[in-house]
Amino acid sequence: MKHGIYYAYWEHQWKANYCYYVDKVARLGFDVLEIGCGSLPDYSKEQVSELKKHADDHGIILSGGYGPTANHNIASKDPKVRENALDWYKRLFEKMGELDMRMLCGALYAYWPIDFSNVDSKEEEWKRSVEGTRLLADAAAPYNINLGMETINRFEEYLLNTADECIAFVKEVGKDNVKIHLDTFHMNIEEDDIGTAIRKAGKLLGHLHTGECNRKVPGQGRIPWHEIGQALRDIQYDEMVVMEPFVLMGGEAGRDIKIWRDISKGASEEQLDRDAADAVCFQRYMLDWNR
Numbered sequence: 001m002k003h004g005i006y007y008a009y010w011e012h013q014w015k016a017n018y019c020y021y022v023d024k025v026a027r028l029g030f031d032v033l034e035i036g037c038g039s040l041p042d043y044s045k046e047q048v049s050e051l052k053k054h055a056d057d058h059g060i061i062l063s064g065g066y067g068p069t070a071n072h073n074i075a076s077k078d079p080k081v082r083e084n085a086l087d088w089y090k091r092l093f094e095k096m097g098e099l100d101m102r103m104l105c106g107a108l109y110a111y112w113p114i115d116f117s118n119v120d121s122k123e124e125e126w127k128r129s130v131e132g133t134r135l136l137a138d139a140a141a142p143y144n145i146n147l148g149m150e151t152i153n154r155f156e157e158y159l160l161n162t163a164d165e166c167i168a169f170v171k172e173v174g175k176d177n178v179k180i181h182l183d184t185f186h187m188n189i190e191e192d193d194i195g196t197a198i199r200k201a202g203k204l205l206g207h208l209h210t211g212e213c214n215r216k217v218p219g220q221g222r223i224p225w226h227e228i229g230q231a232l233r234d235i236q237y238d239e240m241v242v243m244e245p246f247v248l249m250g251g252e253a254g255r256d257i258k259i260w261r262d263i264s265k266g267a268s269e270e271q272l273d274r275d276a277a278d279a280v281c282f283q284r285y286m287l288d289w290n291r
């Protein structure tokens with residue numbers, strides 16, 4: 001099991017200087033840095049090789065998170081949008097390949113966060129999404145990239161809210177590199193039983209995000225970590241566990257994640273760092289059955 005953190009814990013925008021965060025997370029005791037992929041297709045050769053060198057020098061694995069914008073919606077009603085989205089993802093996969101990135105996760109089956117004033121019937125959306133995801137999977141396969149279909153709560157998404165829905169979706173897509181991606185924050189809202197959801201996902205679970213009920217770092221809240229650790233052991237989960245805390249107001253991230261108060265309580269960067277370092281120790285202890 002590899003333990004990671006999403007860079008946006010420290011940031012307000014959906015892009016950043018990832019070299020800085022590679023250095024930081026290596027120092028704090030992580031194995032993985034998850035980066036926001038929105039800016040990657042436009043990276044120059046130099047930017048790619050600089051980031052790759054940082055990651056290699058620090059022994060950090062990079063994974064990719066992406067909340068697709070509406071113009072990157074692979075399930076859009078508009079065929080032109082779907083076509084442009086696929087082209088954009090192809091450029092992304094090429095860059096991810098150069099960076100040795102093997103996981104892209106998020107609401108890749110549609111876009112995020114959803115504008116609920118403009119939704120189609122779930123059945124129609126699902127059908128287009130299955131087709132679009134198959135195309136994405138075929139484009140990602142030559143680079144050995146797995147796609148994590150993130151199961152997201154009802155206030156942000158409407159296609160995949162529960163593990164059951166994600167299992168059905170991934171099975172229908174039927175591509176080896178399309179995996180289930182669960183997130184403890186969303187599961188806390190939607191699942192009857194978090195352990196059961198993980199066990200049902202079983203070998204199809206390809207990625208896991210962690211965070212408390214209010215998106216603080218693991219260990220500062222009331223998510224049932226013992227139950228999750230037991231379920232991960234039951235399915236012998238051996239992929240990445242990436243914490244995704246969000247505690248800062250403002251910017252694109254504050255708006256999309258809906259942070260309307262300073263959850264960090266004015267924490268300095270040093271304090272955020274200490275909390276992350278404590279959280280990764282906690283997460284290894286609670287979840288890593290193979291440690």
Ligand SMILES: O=C(CO)[C@@H](O)[C@H](O)[C@H](O)CO
Nearest residue numbers: 065066067106107150156183
């Ligand atoms: O859990 C979420 C959203 O609530 C994320 O994983 C999201 O997809 C990512 O933050 C976008 O970059």
Ligand SMILES: [Mn+2]
Nearest residue numbers: 150183209244
């Ligand atoms: Mn998540």
